[in-house]
Amino acid sequence: AATDLGQLAVAVLAQVRDVVVEHEEELGKLDAIAGDGDHGIGMRRGVDAAAAAGEAVSGSSAARVLTAAGEAWSERAGGTSGALWGSAVIAAGLSLGNRETYTSEDAAEAVKAFVRAITELGKAEPGDKTMVDALLPFRDAFLTELDGGAPADRALAVAAAAAESAAAKTADLRPLKGRARPLAEKSLGHPDPGAVSFGLITSRISQFIDS
Numbered sequence: 645a646a647t648d649l650g651q652l653a654v655a656v657l658a659q660v661r662d663v664v665v666e667h668e669e670e671l672g673k674l675d676a677i678a679g680d681g682d683h684g685i686g687m688r689r690g691v692d693a694a695a696a697a698g699e700a701v702s703g704s705s706a707a708r709v710l711t712a713a714g715e716a717w718s719e720r721a722g723g724t725s726g727a728l729w730g731s732a733v734i735a736a737g738l739s740l741g742n743r744e745t746y747t748s749e750d751a752a753e754a755v756k757a758f759v760r761a762i763t764e765l766g767k768a769e770p771g772d773k774t775m776v777d778a779l780l781p782f783r784d785a786f787l788t789e790l791d792g793g794a795p796a797d798r799a800l801a802v803a804a805a806a807a808e809s810a811a812a813k814t815a816d817l818r819p820l821k822g823r824a825r826p827l828a829e830k831s832l833g834h835p836d837p838g839a840v841s842f843g844l845i846t847s848r849i850s851q852f853i854d855s
């Protein structure tokens with residue numbers, strides 16, 4: 645039933661909250677190297693609000709849970725990443741809509757909508773050293789796996805691994821967007837905080853789905 649998928653979305657949001665809480669300090673330190681140091685606290689505020697807002701409508705569809713969660717995330721997080729994550733979670737929810745069951749095609753569309761929301765709002769290009777540098781490899785790996793006939797959970801595992809590895813590789817880049825730009829040289833050798841948090845979150849969701 646549609647509400648079972650709503651429950652799954654609530655459980656996934658709880659995992660997202662937990663992994664961000666576990667890494668809050670690390671994400672803040674990473675952002676402090678060349679940014680303003682608030683990525684840990686900002687993500688924490690966002691995921692706390694998102695998980696609570698999703699939980700509050702847990703008897704409804706995944707679409708309703710995700711749109712409520714995304715709105716709360718944007719409102720409460722503050723900062724660039726909160727606005728981007730919030731709009732992406734809302735876009736994924738709207739893409740899923742209120743169906744009873746979902747196909748791999750629906751999952752592919754939701755991932756595409758998630759990524760599109762962030763690139764349209766943030767306008768970062770590949771190589772600008774933002775979360776986009778982890779998002780695009782994630783999306784591409786996910787779509788390639790599904791095209792090859794992999795089930796969605798397997799595609800997610802491959803995509804999350806691609807996101808983590810791409811996030812690590814952002815250490816080689818100079819930031820061209822966001823607050824880290826004036827301190828570009830300091831950022832060399834360290835990965836982008838938003839790319840790292842995206843890798844951590846997608847890996848946790850994949851582990852949860854597989855367990």
Ligand code: ADP
Pocket residue numbers: 675679680681682683684686687722723724725726728762765766767768773774775776821822823836837838839
């Ligand atoms: P703020 O930069 O407002 O302090 P955060 O510290 O929470 O917000 O988030 C910083 C992260 O946001 C960066 O590491 C980067 O991944 C991401 N980011 C910043 N600007 C953009 C953008 N224009 N497009 C995509 N991601 C961006």
Ligand code: MG
Pocket residue numbers: 675679680681682683723823
């Ligand atoms: Mg910051």
Ligand code: MG
Pocket residue numbers: 680682723724
């Ligand atoms: Mg900030």
